[in-house]
Amino acid sequence: MSDHDHNEERGVSRRKVLECMTWAGTGVLWTVTGGVPSSLGLVEAANAAEPTGMTFLQISDSHVGFDKPANPNALGTLEEAINKVKAMPKKPSFMIHTGDISHLSKASEFDDADRIISQAKLDVHYVPGEHDFLDEEVKFYKDRYGKGTRGAGYYSFDANGVHFVGLVNVVDLKAGGLGNLGAEQLAWLQDDLRNRSKSTPIVVFAHIPLWTVYPEWGWGTEDGGRALELLKGYGSVTVLNGHIHQIMQKVEGNVTFHTARSTAFPQPAPGTAPSPGPMKVEDARLRSVLGIASINFKQSDQKLAIIDTPLAG
Amino acid sequence: MKLTTFRSLVMAATLLLLPAVTAEAQELNVTIDNFTFSPAELKVKVGDTVTWSNHDDIPHTVVSAGKFRSKALDTDNTFSFTFTAAGDYKYFCSLHPHMTGMIKVE
Numbered sequence: 001m002s003d004h005d006h007n008e009e010r011g012v013s014r015r016k017v018l019e020c021m022t023w024a025g026t027g028v029l030w031t032v033t034g035g036v037p038s039s040l041g042l043v044e045a046a047n048a049a050e051p052t053g054m055t056f057l058q059i060s061d062s063h064v065g066f067d068k069p070a071n072p073n074a075l076g077t078l079e080e081a082i083n084k085v086k087a088m089p090k091k092p093s094f095m096i097h098t099g100d101i102s103h104l105s106k107a108s109e110f111d112d113a114d115r116i117i118s119q120a121k122l123d124v125h126y127v128p129g130e131h132d133f134l135d136e137e138v139k140f141y142k143d144r145y146g147k148g149t150r151g152a153g154y155y156s157f158d159a160n161g162v163h164f165v166g167l168v169n170v171v172d173l174k175a176g177g178l179g180n181l182g183a184e185q186l187a188w189l190q191d192d193l194r195n196r197s198k199s200t201p202i203v204v205f206a207h208i209p210l211w212t213v214y215p216e217w218g219w220g221t222e223d224g225g226r227a228l229e230l231l232k233g234y235g236s237v238t239v240l241n242g243h244i245h246q247i248m249q250k251v252e253g254n255v256t257f258h259t260a261r262s263t264a265f266p267q268p269a270p271g272t273a274p275s276p277g278p279m280k281v282e283d284a285r286l287r288s289v290l291g292i293a294s295i296n297f298k299q300s301d302q303k304l305a306i307i308d309t310p311l312a313g
Numbered sequence: 314m315k316l317t318t319f320r321s322l323v324m325a326a327t328l329l330l331l332p333a334v335t336a337e338a339q340e341l342n343v344t345i346d347n348f349t350f351s352p353a354e355l356k357v358k359v360g361d362t363v364t365w366s367n368h369d370d371i372p373h374t375v376v377s378a379g380k381f382r383s384k385a386l387d388t389d390n391t392f393s394f395t396f397t398a399a400g401d402y403k404y405f406c407s408l409h410p411h412m413t414g415m416i417k418v419e
Contacts, residue, residue: 068388070370104372105385130408130409131408134385134408174410175405175413176410176413177411178410178411217348218409218411275348275349277347277348277370278371
Protein backbone atom coordinates (compact mmCIF):
# COMPACT_ATOMS: atom_id res chain seq x y z
CA MET A 1 0.00 0.00 0.00
CA SER A 2 2.22 2.76 1.24
CA ASP A 3 5.20 1.65 -0.74
CA HIS A 4 3.39 0.76 -3.90
CA ASP A 5 4.69 2.63 -6.86
CA HIS A 6 3.42 3.79 -10.17
CA ASN A 7 5.74 1.69 -12.23
CA GLU A 8 3.58 -0.64 -14.29
CA GLU A 9 6.30 -3.28 -14.29
CA ARG A 10 6.29 -3.94 -10.56
CA GLY A 11 4.50 -6.83 -8.80
CA VAL A 12 0.86 -7.73 -8.75
CA SER A 13 0.15 -5.94 -5.49
CA ARG A 14 0.01 -2.59 -7.20
CA ARG A 15 -2.94 -3.90 -9.21
CA LYS A 16 -4.89 -3.58 -6.02
CA VAL A 17 -4.19 0.09 -5.90
CA LEU A 18 -7.19 1.56 -7.59
CA GLU A 19 -6.51 5.21 -7.29
CA CYS A 20 -3.40 7.05 -6.48
CA MET A 21 -3.24 10.72 -5.92
CA THR A 22 -0.26 12.93 -5.59
CA TRP A 23 -0.07 16.63 -5.13
CA ALA A 24 2.56 19.27 -4.99
CA GLY A 25 0.63 22.36 -4.02
CA THR A 26 -0.31 23.38 -7.48
CA GLY A 27 -1.85 20.33 -9.03
CA VAL A 28 -3.25 16.89 -8.57
CA LEU A 29 -2.40 13.75 -10.39
CA TRP A 30 -4.59 10.70 -10.26
CA THR A 31 -3.22 7.47 -11.55
CA VAL A 32 -5.49 4.53 -11.94
CA THR A 33 -3.31 1.47 -11.87
CA GLY A 34 -4.61 -1.52 -13.70
CA GLY A 35 -7.00 0.71 -15.59
CA VAL A 36 -7.03 3.87 -17.58
CA PRO A 37 -4.99 6.63 -15.99
CA SER A 38 -6.74 9.94 -15.67
CA SER A 39 -5.07 13.17 -14.88
CA LEU A 40 -6.79 15.96 -13.01
CA GLY A 41 -3.87 18.29 -12.85
CA LEU A 42 -0.18 18.64 -13.28
CA VAL A 43 2.55 17.42 -11.00
CA GLU A 44 5.84 15.76 -11.57
CA ALA A 45 4.91 12.25 -12.55
CA ALA A 46 5.42 9.38 -10.18
CA ASN A 47 6.70 11.39 -7.27
CA ALA A 48 4.67 9.31 -4.88
CA ALA A 49 6.85 6.33 -5.64
CA GLU A 50 8.73 4.72 -2.78
CA PRO A 51 7.67 7.00 0.04
CA THR A 52 10.61 7.71 2.26
CA GLY A 53 9.17 10.21 4.70
CA MET A 54 6.52 9.79 7.34
CA THR A 55 3.50 7.72 6.41
CA PHE A 56 0.31 7.71 8.41
CA LEU A 57 -3.01 6.08 7.73
CA GLN A 58 -6.56 7.32 7.73
CA ILE A 59 -9.45 5.02 8.44
CA SER A 60 -12.98 6.26 8.71
CA ASP A 61 -16.63 5.39 9.21
CA SER A 62 -16.23 1.91 10.68
CA HIS A 63 -19.93 1.94 11.75
CA VAL A 64 -19.37 -1.09 13.96
CA GLY A 65 -22.81 -2.54 14.67
CA PHE A 66 -24.18 -1.78 11.20
CA ASP A 67 -25.82 -4.95 9.84
CA LYS A 68 -28.19 -3.77 7.14
CA PRO A 69 -28.28 -5.04 3.51
CA ALA A 70 -25.60 -2.58 2.34
CA ASN A 71 -23.14 -4.62 4.46
CA PRO A 72 -24.43 -7.17 6.97
CA ASN A 73 -20.98 -7.46 8.55
CA ALA A 74 -19.36 -4.07 9.05
CA LEU A 75 -17.13 -5.50 11.79
CA GLY A 76 -15.82 -8.07 9.33
CA THR A 77 -14.83 -5.47 6.73
CA LEU A 78 -13.17 -3.36 9.44
CA GLU A 79 -11.12 -6.43 10.31
CA GLU A 80 -10.18 -6.86 6.65
CA ALA A 81 -9.01 -3.26 6.58
CA ILE A 82 -6.92 -3.74 9.72
CA ASN A 83 -5.45 -6.92 8.25
CA LYS A 84 -4.31 -4.82 5.29
CA VAL A 85 -2.66 -2.39 7.68
CA LYS A 86 -0.93 -5.26 9.49
CA ALA A 87 0.37 -6.57 6.18
CA MET A 88 1.98 -3.29 5.16
CA PRO A 89 5.68 -3.80 4.54
CA LYS A 90 6.60 -0.46 6.07
CA LYS A 91 4.90 0.24 9.37
CA PRO A 92 3.06 3.58 9.31
CA SER A 93 3.83 6.07 12.08
CA PHE A 94 0.25 6.14 13.35
CA MET A 95 -3.36 6.11 12.29
CA ILE A 96 -6.10 8.71 12.37
CA HIS A 97 -9.75 7.71 12.55
CA THR A 98 -12.14 10.33 11.21
CA GLY A 99 -15.22 9.23 13.11
CA ASP A 100 -18.31 7.05 13.14
CA ILE A 101 -16.38 4.35 14.93
CA SER A 102 -19.70 2.87 16.03
CA HIS A 103 -23.11 2.84 14.41
CA LEU A 104 -25.25 3.48 17.51
CA SER A 105 -22.70 4.35 20.25
CA LYS A 106 -23.33 1.09 22.10
CA ALA A 107 -20.60 0.07 24.55
CA SER A 108 -20.40 -3.30 22.79
CA GLU A 109 -19.83 -1.58 19.44
CA PHE A 110 -16.96 0.51 20.82
CA ASP A 111 -15.56 -2.64 22.47
CA ASP A 112 -15.66 -4.54 19.18
CA ALA A 113 -14.09 -1.63 17.29
CA ASP A 114 -11.28 -1.33 19.83
CA ARG A 115 -10.62 -5.06 19.78
CA ILE A 116 -10.14 -5.01 15.99
CA ILE A 117 -8.42 -1.64 15.55
CA SER A 118 -5.91 -2.32 18.34
CA GLN A 119 -4.63 -5.29 16.33
CA ALA A 120 -2.90 -2.80 14.03
CA LYS A 121 -0.63 -1.99 16.99
CA LEU A 122 -0.53 1.68 16.02
CA ASP A 123 -1.36 4.82 17.94
CA VAL A 124 -4.77 5.98 16.80
CA HIS A 125 -5.86 9.62 16.89
CA TYR A 126 -9.63 9.82 16.80
CA VAL A 127 -12.22 12.48 16.10
CA PRO A 128 -15.90 11.67 16.65
CA GLY A 129 -18.66 11.27 14.09
CA GLU A 130 -22.32 11.92 14.83
CA HIS A 131 -22.81 8.18 15.32
CA ASP A 132 -20.38 8.23 18.27
CA PHE A 133 -22.53 10.53 20.42
CA LEU A 134 -25.79 8.56 20.48
CA ASP A 135 -25.57 7.01 23.96
CA GLU A 136 -28.01 8.43 26.46
CA GLU A 137 -25.45 10.21 28.60
CA VAL A 138 -23.19 11.06 25.64
CA LYS A 139 -20.12 9.95 27.53
CA PHE A 140 -18.77 6.78 25.90
CA TYR A 141 -16.77 8.60 23.22
CA LYS A 142 -15.22 11.13 25.59
CA ASP A 143 -14.43 8.44 28.18
CA ARG A 144 -12.74 6.19 25.66
CA TYR A 145 -11.10 8.48 23.12
CA GLY A 146 -11.30 11.99 24.48
CA LYS A 147 -8.65 11.99 27.23
CA GLY A 148 -6.79 15.27 27.21
CA THR A 149 -9.02 16.82 24.57
CA ARG A 150 -11.12 19.95 24.79
CA GLY A 151 -14.81 20.56 24.24
CA ALA A 152 -16.42 17.54 22.59
CA GLY A 153 -12.99 16.14 21.69
CA TYR A 154 -10.78 18.53 19.69
CA TYR A 155 -6.99 18.68 20.10
CA SER A 156 -3.72 19.03 18.25
CA PHE A 157 -0.38 17.26 18.20
CA ASP A 158 2.90 17.32 16.30
CA ALA A 159 4.62 14.52 14.45
CA ASN A 160 7.67 14.69 12.20
CA GLY A 161 7.43 18.45 11.86
CA VAL A 162 3.78 18.32 10.81
CA HIS A 163 1.13 19.94 12.98
CA PHE A 164 -2.03 17.84 13.23
CA VAL A 165 -5.35 19.32 14.33
CA GLY A 166 -8.34 17.09 15.12
CA LEU A 167 -11.63 19.01 15.05
CA VAL A 168 -15.20 18.13 16.06
CA ASN A 169 -17.98 19.30 13.75
CA VAL A 170 -20.78 16.90 14.72
CA VAL A 171 -22.21 18.48 17.88
CA ASP A 172 -24.68 21.26 18.51
CA LEU A 173 -25.95 21.15 14.94
CA LYS A 174 -28.60 23.72 14.05
CA ALA A 175 -31.89 22.94 12.31
CA GLY A 176 -31.53 23.38 8.57
CA GLY A 177 -27.75 23.71 8.87
CA LEU A 178 -24.63 21.69 8.17
CA GLY A 179 -21.73 20.49 10.34
CA ASN A 180 -20.72 22.90 13.06
CA LEU A 181 -17.44 23.82 14.77
CA GLY A 182 -18.71 26.62 17.00
CA ALA A 183 -17.13 29.81 18.30
CA GLU A 184 -15.30 28.19 21.21
CA GLN A 185 -13.49 25.66 19.01
CA LEU A 186 -12.63 28.29 16.40
CA ALA A 187 -11.15 30.52 19.11
CA TRP A 188 -9.11 27.57 20.32
CA LEU A 189 -7.92 26.86 16.76
CA GLN A 190 -6.83 30.46 16.31
CA ASP A 191 -4.87 30.22 19.54
CA ASP A 192 -3.44 26.81 18.63
CA LEU A 193 -2.07 28.18 15.35
CA ARG A 194 -0.82 31.45 16.81
CA ASN A 195 2.80 30.46 17.22
CA ARG A 196 3.17 28.12 14.27
CA SER A 197 5.41 29.33 11.50
CA LYS A 198 3.71 29.59 8.12
CA SER A 199 6.08 26.96 6.79
CA THR A 200 4.75 24.32 9.19
CA PRO A 201 2.75 21.76 7.23
CA ILE A 202 -0.73 21.50 8.72
CA VAL A 203 -3.04 18.50 8.60
CA VAL A 204 -6.58 19.15 9.79
CA PHE A 205 -8.94 16.23 10.25
CA ALA A 206 -12.61 16.12 11.18
CA HIS A 207 -15.57 13.86 10.47
CA ILE A 208 -17.86 15.94 8.23
CA PRO A 209 -16.12 17.61 5.28
CA LEU A 210 -14.95 21.10 6.26
CA TRP A 211 -15.65 22.23 2.71
CA THR A 212 -19.06 22.25 1.10
CA VAL A 213 -19.44 19.04 -0.86
CA TYR A 214 -23.24 18.90 -1.20
CA PRO A 215 -25.32 21.01 1.18
CA GLU A 216 -28.58 19.38 0.03
CA TRP A 217 -27.40 16.28 1.89
CA GLY A 218 -25.76 18.19 4.71
CA TRP A 219 -22.28 17.44 3.37
CA GLY A 220 -20.38 20.46 4.55
CA THR A 221 -19.59 22.51 7.64
CA GLU A 222 -21.48 25.72 8.36
CA ASP A 223 -18.47 27.57 9.78
CA GLY A 224 -15.80 25.48 8.01
CA GLY A 225 -14.85 28.58 6.04
CA ARG A 226 -13.84 30.33 9.24
CA ALA A 227 -11.43 27.53 10.09
CA LEU A 228 -9.96 27.68 6.58
CA GLU A 229 -9.58 31.45 6.95
CA LEU A 230 -7.34 30.80 9.96
CA LEU A 231 -5.25 28.42 7.85
CA LYS A 232 -4.60 30.96 5.12
CA GLY A 233 -0.97 31.74 4.58
CA TYR A 234 0.32 28.32 5.54
CA GLY A 235 2.41 26.74 2.82
CA SER A 236 0.86 23.30 3.05
CA VAL A 237 -2.58 22.52 4.45
CA THR A 238 -4.24 19.15 4.10
CA VAL A 239 -7.84 18.61 5.20
CA LEU A 240 -8.87 14.99 5.76
CA ASN A 241 -12.51 14.07 6.32
CA GLY A 242 -14.89 11.11 6.28
CA HIS A 243 -18.69 11.02 6.64
CA ILE A 244 -19.57 10.75 2.95
CA HIS A 245 -18.19 7.20 2.48
CA GLN A 246 -16.49 7.93 -0.83
CA ILE A 247 -13.40 9.64 -2.14
CA MET A 248 -13.67 13.31 -3.02
CA GLN A 249 -10.85 15.75 -3.46
CA LYS A 250 -10.26 19.36 -4.22
CA VAL A 251 -7.24 21.62 -4.29
CA GLU A 252 -7.64 25.28 -3.53
CA GLY A 253 -4.40 27.23 -3.42
CA ASN A 254 -2.24 25.59 -0.78
CA VAL A 255 -5.14 23.67 0.71
CA THR A 256 -5.86 20.12 -0.33
CA PHE A 257 -9.14 18.51 0.67
CA HIS A 258 -9.66 14.79 0.69
CA THR A 259 -12.36 12.47 2.01
CA ALA A 260 -11.72 8.79 2.71
CA ARG A 261 -13.77 5.73 2.02
CA SER A 262 -15.66 3.95 4.80
CA THR A 263 -14.75 0.45 5.90
CA ALA A 264 -18.47 -0.32 6.37
CA PHE A 265 -20.68 0.69 3.44
CA PRO A 266 -20.64 3.07 0.47
CA GLN A 267 -22.88 6.08 0.03
CA PRO A 268 -24.08 7.43 -3.32
CA ALA A 269 -22.38 10.23 -5.21
CA PRO A 270 -24.03 13.59 -4.51
CA GLY A 271 -27.48 13.86 -6.01
CA THR A 272 -27.44 10.43 -7.65
CA ALA A 273 -29.95 8.85 -5.23
CA PRO A 274 -33.04 10.00 -3.34
CA SER A 275 -30.98 10.23 -0.14
CA PRO A 276 -27.43 9.81 1.16
CA GLY A 277 -28.37 6.54 2.89
CA PRO A 278 -26.27 3.35 2.68
CA MET A 279 -25.89 2.22 -0.92
CA LYS A 280 -26.37 -1.44 -1.71
CA VAL A 281 -23.97 -2.62 -4.38
CA GLU A 282 -23.47 -6.13 -5.72
CA ASP A 283 -21.74 -8.29 -3.13
CA ALA A 284 -18.81 -8.82 -5.48
CA ARG A 285 -18.29 -5.07 -5.74
CA LEU A 286 -18.60 -4.13 -2.05
CA ARG A 287 -14.91 -4.40 -1.22
CA SER A 288 -13.94 -2.20 -4.14
CA VAL A 289 -15.85 0.72 -2.63
CA LEU A 290 -14.60 0.27 0.94
CA GLY A 291 -11.07 1.07 1.99
CA ILE A 292 -8.46 3.11 3.79
CA ALA A 293 -6.10 5.92 2.89
CA SER A 294 -2.36 6.15 3.34
CA ILE A 295 -0.75 9.58 3.53
CA ASN A 296 2.96 10.08 2.93
CA PHE A 297 4.82 13.21 3.79
CA LYS A 298 8.37 13.98 2.71
CA GLN A 299 9.88 16.67 4.84
CA SER A 300 12.55 17.47 2.26
CA ASP A 301 10.26 18.54 -0.52
CA GLN A 302 7.05 19.41 1.35
CA LYS A 303 5.18 16.99 -0.83
CA LEU A 304 2.27 15.02 0.47
CA ALA A 305 0.85 11.99 -1.27
CA ILE A 306 -2.43 10.28 -0.49
CA ILE A 307 -3.04 6.78 -1.68
CA ASP A 308 -6.52 5.33 -1.34
CA THR A 309 -6.56 1.58 -1.17
CA PRO A 310 -9.79 -0.41 -1.48
CA LEU A 311 -10.24 -3.63 0.49
CA ALA A 312 -10.30 -5.42 -2.86
CA GLY A 313 -10.59 -4.57 -6.49
CA MET B 314 -85.79 -6.20 28.88
CA LYS B 315 -86.92 -3.04 27.20
CA LEU B 316 -85.75 -1.01 30.12
CA THR B 317 -82.32 -2.65 29.97
CA THR B 318 -82.08 -1.87 26.27
CA PHE B 319 -83.03 1.73 26.94
CA ARG B 320 -80.39 2.01 29.67
CA SER B 321 -77.76 0.53 27.37
CA LEU B 322 -78.66 3.04 24.72
CA VAL B 323 -78.39 5.88 27.19
CA MET B 324 -75.02 4.63 28.37
CA ALA B 325 -73.79 4.23 24.81
CA ALA B 326 -74.93 7.73 23.95
CA THR B 327 -73.19 9.09 27.02
CA LEU B 328 -69.98 7.32 26.11
CA LEU B 329 -70.20 8.72 22.61
CA LEU B 330 -70.78 12.22 23.92
CA LEU B 331 -67.97 12.19 26.47
CA PRO B 332 -65.04 12.23 24.05
CA ALA B 333 -66.69 15.06 22.13
CA VAL B 334 -66.66 17.12 25.27
CA THR B 335 -63.00 16.43 26.15
CA ALA B 336 -61.84 16.66 22.47
CA GLU B 337 -61.11 13.45 20.60
CA ALA B 338 -57.43 12.73 21.01
CA GLN B 339 -56.04 11.34 17.79
CA GLU B 340 -53.00 9.33 16.93
CA LEU B 341 -51.10 10.63 13.92
CA ASN B 342 -47.98 9.43 12.17
CA VAL B 343 -44.92 10.94 10.58
CA THR B 344 -42.64 8.60 8.68
CA ILE B 345 -38.93 9.01 8.02
CA ASP B 346 -37.87 7.72 4.61
CA ASN B 347 -34.84 8.77 2.60
CA PHE B 348 -33.78 11.37 5.18
CA THR B 349 -37.16 13.11 4.90
CA PHE B 350 -39.99 13.67 7.39
CA SER B 351 -43.33 12.93 5.77
CA PRO B 352 -45.58 14.81 5.91
CA ALA B 353 -43.16 17.67 6.42
CA GLU B 354 -45.93 19.71 8.00
CA LEU B 355 -48.76 18.22 10.04
CA LYS B 356 -51.74 19.99 11.65
CA VAL B 357 -52.96 18.42 14.90
CA LYS B 358 -55.18 19.41 17.84
CA VAL B 359 -54.22 19.87 21.46
CA GLY B 360 -54.19 16.42 23.06
CA ASP B 361 -53.20 14.59 19.87
CA THR B 362 -50.23 12.25 19.82
CA VAL B 363 -47.78 12.11 16.94
CA THR B 364 -45.61 9.06 16.37
CA TRP B 365 -42.49 9.24 14.22
CA SER B 366 -41.25 5.98 12.62
CA ASN B 367 -37.80 5.67 11.11
CA HIS B 368 -37.74 3.51 7.99
CA ASP B 369 -34.15 4.36 7.00
CA ASP B 370 -31.10 2.15 7.50
CA ILE B 371 -29.49 5.05 9.34
CA PRO B 372 -30.52 6.34 12.78
CA HIS B 373 -32.31 9.66 13.06
CA THR B 374 -33.57 11.83 15.90
CA VAL B 375 -36.60 14.06 16.31
CA VAL B 376 -35.77 17.25 18.18
CA SER B 377 -37.78 20.39 18.82
CA ALA B 378 -35.66 22.82 20.81
CA GLY B 379 -36.91 23.05 24.37
CA LYS B 380 -40.02 20.95 23.60
CA PHE B 381 -39.12 17.36 22.86
CA ARG B 382 -36.11 15.27 21.99
CA SER B 383 -36.12 11.62 20.97
CA LYS B 384 -33.30 9.17 21.47
CA ALA B 385 -31.53 8.02 18.32
CA LEU B 386 -34.12 5.99 16.43
CA ASP B 387 -32.66 2.94 14.77
CA THR B 388 -34.43 1.32 11.82
CA ASP B 389 -38.15 0.84 12.60
CA ASN B 390 -37.87 2.51 16.01
CA THR B 391 -40.57 5.01 16.92
CA PHE B 392 -40.93 8.09 19.09
CA SER B 393 -44.25 9.52 20.28
CA PHE B 394 -45.12 12.89 21.73
CA THR B 395 -48.49 14.17 22.95
CA PHE B 396 -49.04 17.85 22.27
CA THR B 397 -50.68 19.59 25.25
CA ALA B 398 -50.30 23.19 24.12
CA ALA B 399 -51.14 25.00 20.90
CA GLY B 400 -48.39 26.45 18.75
CA ASP B 401 -45.95 25.78 15.93
CA TYR B 402 -43.40 23.10 16.76
CA LYS B 403 -40.49 23.21 14.36
CA TYR B 404 -38.34 20.14 14.66
CA PHE B 405 -35.31 18.55 13.01
CA CYS B 406 -32.95 15.58 13.07
CA SER B 407 -29.99 16.56 15.23
CA LEU B 408 -27.77 14.10 13.32
CA HIS B 409 -28.79 15.30 9.86
CA PRO B 410 -29.94 18.86 10.45
CA HIS B 411 -31.00 19.39 6.86
CA MET B 412 -33.98 17.20 7.81
CA THR B 413 -36.66 19.52 9.17
CA GLY B 414 -40.38 19.33 9.85
CA MET B 415 -43.24 21.16 11.56
CA ILE B 416 -46.18 20.20 13.73
CA LYS B 417 -48.89 22.90 13.94
CA VAL B 418 -50.99 22.40 17.05
CA GLU B 419 -54.39 24.15 17.19
